[in-house]
Each structure stands twice: as structure tokens, then as C-alpha cells.
Amino acid sequence: MKHRKWWHSLLLYTVVIVWSFIVLFPFYWLLTTSLKKPLAVARGPRYIPFVDFNPTTEHWQYLFDEQGETTLRHFRNSVIAASGSTVFSVLIGSMAGYGLSRFRYRWKFPPWRNNDIAFWIISQRFLPPALFVVPFLMIYSALGLVDTHAGLIIAYTMFNVPFAVWIMRDFFDNLPTDLEDSARVDGATRWQAFVRIVLPLSAPGLVSVAIFSFVFSWNEFLYALMLTNFDAITLPVFIAGQNNTRGVQWWYISALTLTAVAPVVLIGLLLERFITSGLIAGAVKG
Amino acid sequence: MKQVFLTPAVAVLLLLSIFPLFWSLGISFTDVQRGSAAATTTTDDGTVVEDSGFLGLGFHATLRNYARMPEDERLLTAARNTLFYVLAGVTIQYIIGFGLALVLHQPFRGRNIIRVIFLMPMMMTPVAVAYTGRMMFDTSIAPLAQLLRTISHTLGLERPLFIPWLTDGSVAPWTIVLIDSWQWIPFMTLILLAGMQAIPEDIYEAARVDGASSWQILRKITFPILLPISATVILIRGLEIFKIIDVIVVTTGGGPGSATESLTMYIFKTALTFGNYGYAAAISYILLILVIIFATIFLAAMRYLTPRTSG
Secondary structure (H helix, E strand, C coil): CCCCCHHHHHHHHHHHHHHHHHHHHHHHHHHHHHCCCHHHHHCCCCCCECCCECCCCHHHHHHHHHCHHHHHHHHHHHHHHHHHHHHHHHHHHHHHHHHHHHCCCECCCCCCEHHHHHHHHHHHHCCCHHHHHHHHHHHHHHHCCCCCHHHHHHHHHHHHHHHHHHHHHHHHHCCCCHHHHHHHHCCCCHHHHHHHHHHHHCHHHHHHHHHHHHHHHHHCCHHHHHHCCCCCCCHHHHHHHCCCCCCCCHHHHHHHHHHHHHHHHHHHHHCHHHHHHHHHHHHHCC | CHHHHHHHHHHHHHHHHHHHHHHHHHHCCECCCCCCCCEEEECCCCCEEEECCHHHCCCCECCHHHHCHHHCHHHHHHHHHHHHHHHHHHHHHHHHHHHHHHHHHCCCCCHHHHHHHHHHHHHCCHHHHHHHHHHHCCCCCCHHHHHHHHHHHHHCCCCCCCCCCCCCCCCHHHHHHHHHHHHHHHHHHHHHHHHHHCCCHHHHHHHHHCCCCHHHHHHHHHHHHHHHHHHHHHHHHHHHHCCCCHHHHHHCCCCCCCCCCCHHHHHHHHHHHCCCHHHHHHHHHHHHHHHHHHHHHHHHHHHHHCCCCCC
């Protein structure tokens, strides 16, 4: 093994420490701000609890006790919209991914084969959502879908499906076909082989797709802002709305922000390898 | 049978993407307003007359939405801002992301936990990132502001260092890019790191045997091999930044004036605040054209950079 020069190591650790600080400090600041009394926030930065300010849990109590109904409603809306669209995206995405990986399609109009179809599908993911602002507003109000969970689930599914197809197609391409082949020799239909043999083997790919769909829907802002106005408002829109009420109340915003961020950051910390593999399937194979 | 697998995805996209796309294109050639049931025409003497409109559909077909664009200062500003966010954003994120990937590629103790920590911002809700950024760049209560005050005090400056992060039209776009970068540099790092780990070790060994320095290895081996994947991540990030709205809504609301407004935000305001559906749809097509130009350039670059394989 080669030995690193000392300045090489110094540089390495400096970068790692500086960047970790840049990443972690805002999280620390959110946490401490959510525990500060309004005065401790207003009187310039206070850094360490018990040393230069007295922590209080009153803002957390306010959010989850006094105002608990409202907070939990938005939290629930986010959970429903995100998990609903995740279920559909995983289902539709894995089916199409399997199809594109195992069969040869030949469309007459437009005259496309598998690769063209796959490219068309992924290209939908990159269309600017602003294009859909007007049609979705008009169609949704005509169909009565504004401010409903179903409306959000439908819109998010449309955005999640392309990426789901892309990841699952890549996953199935790398999955050996022996087991499903022998199942079919034993008389199973394609569909049975897909449901009983292929899907159980695809857990890592499905988990990747589920994480991406969930996190995207959980974090989405434009559609939620446009298509909800009271009942179905999700956490991001609720947080953004804190802007105008009574000036900027940093202590509530910090607590709310941590509430909105905690589930997805936890998912990220626990399932890091699925995210990496999904991203790589999405980006490298492109 | 094989159609069963593909049809749901294609149906979803046709129904929810292609159909609205054409709908939107149609709307962009009309004067449809929110809630308007009947078409109106303003006659020469200024009175407003109700009529049946285009084919009796309650609106008029018009080219005015496109014709008025060159005179719309606010639109031009929004387009310029959006291009700025994309170019400044991908540049900063790519350079820092590449640097961090190089660091994470080195073996050192605690590398796995550091990798996970570096990933955290990417998972956050952009709205939350924006509020956090606003808090970090606040000019009175933020640690950064205090740091600047302390520095000016120590140096005995007559005019204390003061950066109007979000309130000055020439600084605020940079601050927004910084906030977006904090969130998305990990994405660049993660994928470039995966690319680096896929480079076979014997290429490096051979270079070292030939006496190449680390800098030469980076410049002549690592960087060129990563070019195609670099083009891909820049393309993906660029396309994502074209959509930017959440960070701006929360930090500056598009201000001061419309100095930080992006196209997506202007479209949103035109449709929801002003209720002018026709114009909003027309602008969204301008955004689409910008996106297509950007993507075409990058796809061409990728094709040029990717080593040709047989078949």
C-alpha cells in the first residue's frame, strides 16, 4: 500500500470536516432555534442551550398540542398523497419496466422500438411542470379534483412513473431469467411468473423506486400549491404559508421544518444504498 | 400479452402528459381567463360587448399572447434569471461536487458515515431548505451576520461588512443559487463518485508506474473518463433547475421587484394571481423551448464525448 503525503491527509480531512460542518450546522441551527424563546432568537445568534439561552419546548407543544389538529392534518395529507402515488408508481413502473426489458415492442405510429419508447417515457420526467399549470387547473376544476387527495395522487403518479419505469427496466435487464423461464416451463403464465417469481426477486429495485416516488411526492411544492387550497394542503405548502401570517416566526418554522424533513432524512439515512443504486441506474445508464 | 405490461404506463403518460401538453398549446392561442364564461370584445368606442367567440366556445383565438412577449420586461427578466440559475447552479454544483467526490474516493476512516451525512440535504423538502437558507442568510439574527460583524469590529473597519443577501437585486440571485447548491451538490458528488469507483484500478497503477503525478492522473485519466457521466449529471441538474420555484417563493418571493423571479414562478403568478390562462400557457411554451435547446446541446455533447462502441 502506498502512503499518503502528510499534506495530502491534512487537505483530505480539512475538506471532510469543513463540508460536514456546512451540511450539519443548518440542522443544528434548526433544532436549537425550535427550542429558543422568541427573544433569544431576536437578540442575535445564541448558540448553545443552557449556556447562552434557556431551551423551551413551548413551540413544539404549541404545534402538536394547541394547534395539533392543523399540523397533523397537513402531515396526514402529505403521507396520503406520497404513499398513494408511491403505490401506483411502483405498480405501473415495474410492469412497464418488465415489459420493456423482456419483450420486443414495435409501434407502428410513431415507429418506435423499445429504446425509443423508454427514452420517450423518461423524457416526460424532465418536462417543466409549469407547462401543466394551466391545463391541470382547468381540467381539475372541471372534474372537481381540486383540493382532494385523489387529485394530488394522480398528478404525482404522472411525475413518478417515468423514473420508476427507467429504474425498473435497468433492474430487470440485470436480473437473470432462469427462474422465470423454469416457472414458465412448469406451466406458469407470463403474468404468474411476473407476480410470483420476478417481483419477489426485485425487492431492491422496488425499494429504490418506492423511496424516490415517496420523497419526490413528499417534497413537491408547485402542484400542491396550485391544486390544493384548504383540505388537502401538504406540509411544504403549509410551511411556505408561514411566511405571511404574523411576520416570520422562526421558532415555529424551525420546528415545522424539522417535522417535514425528519421522515425523509430518516429514510435517507437508513436506506442510503438503495438511493445510490437508484440514482446510478437513472443517471449512468442514460 | 406483452401489451398488458406497457399499456398502463403509456396510458398514464398519454392522459396526464401528452393530452395536457396539447391542451396547453391550444390555450396559448386563446384569450381564456379564469372563470370567464363568455367571450367579450372591446369595440372601438371602448364598450365591452359579449359575443359567442371562437366557434361559440366562449373565447377568442388570438396570437396576442405571443405578440406581446417582446415588450414584456418582466418576462425577459424572468427568462434571464432562469438561465442565470441554471448556468451558475450547474457550474458551482459540478465543480464542488467533483471535488467532494475526489475526496470521498480516497480511503479514510469513517468514510461510510461521512457519505451518508453528505447525502442528507438532498432528501430535504426544498421549501424547508429555503427557510433554513433564509435563516442562515438573515442580516441580523444569523451566525453568519454576526461573524461578519465580528470581523469588521476586529479589523476596525469604518463601514462594517454587510452583505444584503436577499434584499439586494444583484446579490439575491447568487444567494438563491447558493441555497440550491447546498441541497444538490450531494447529487453531483454521489453520481460522480459512483463513476470514479467504476474506473478499473489497473489504469491508475499503469499511470503511476509510468511516473504520472496525481494532478496528471486527474487531468488525463479521471476527468476524461468521467466526461460522459459529467454531461449526464449536468443535464439532469440543469433540467431540474429550469423548474425552480420553491426556493424563490420562500426566500424573496421573486423580489426585490422581480429581480429573482424565475419563469416557472412568473407562469404560476400569471395563471393563479392574474388568472390569465392564455398568456401563462404561452409563456410555458417559451420555457419548454429553452429547455429543449439546453437538452439538445447537452445530448449532442454527450454523443460527441461518449466513446463509440460497436453495435
